[in-house]
Amino acid sequence: MKKLTITTALAFFVSAIAFAQGPGHQPTHLKDHPRVNQVNRREDNQERRITDERKEGDISKQQAHQDRRNLREINQEKHDMRKQDNGHLTKADQKALNQQLNHNSRKIGQ
Numbered sequence: 001m002k003k004l005t006i007t008t009a010l011a012f013f014v015s016a017i018a019f020a021q022g023p024g025h026q027p028t029h030l031k032d033h034p035r036v037n038q039v040n041r042r043e044d045n046q047e048r049r050i051t052d053e054r055k056e057g058d059i060s061k062q063q064a065h066q067d068r069r070n071l072r073e074i075n076q077e078k079h080d081m082r083k084q085d086n087g088h089l090t091k092a093d094q095k096a097l098n099q100q101l102n103h104n105s106r107k108i109g110q
Contacts, residue, residue: 033087033088035088035089035090035091035093035094036078036082036088036089038094039078039094039097039098039101042098042101042105043074043075043078043101046067046101046105046108049105049108049109050064050071051064053108053109059109067107067108071104074097074101074104078093078097081093081097
């Protein structure tokens with residue numbers, strides 16, 4: 001019985017962590033990664049905007065799919081950049097990602 005309780009608690013803990021991480025990236029509140037956190041927050045915000053606009057009927061299912069695809073591509077680029085710098089983003093990386101996110105933000109809902 002005790003083993004079952006520990007297993008259940010562990011499963012709950014792991015699923016809570018996975019849920020808190022958001023759409024495919026590390027948590028946005030990493031102590032020593034302010035550039036990563038800033039980009040992650042923008043990605044999270046854009047994902048929420050896409051979801052809200054889809055729920056309100058302002059964009060089609062196909063447009064939401066395209067907007068999310070663009071966001072995934074930016075996220076993948078961020079992942080690749082971080083891989084090159086031991087988990088960090090350089091100022092130049094952050095600037096490039098923010099420019100892409102600016103462009104993507106303008107396209108959401110069009």
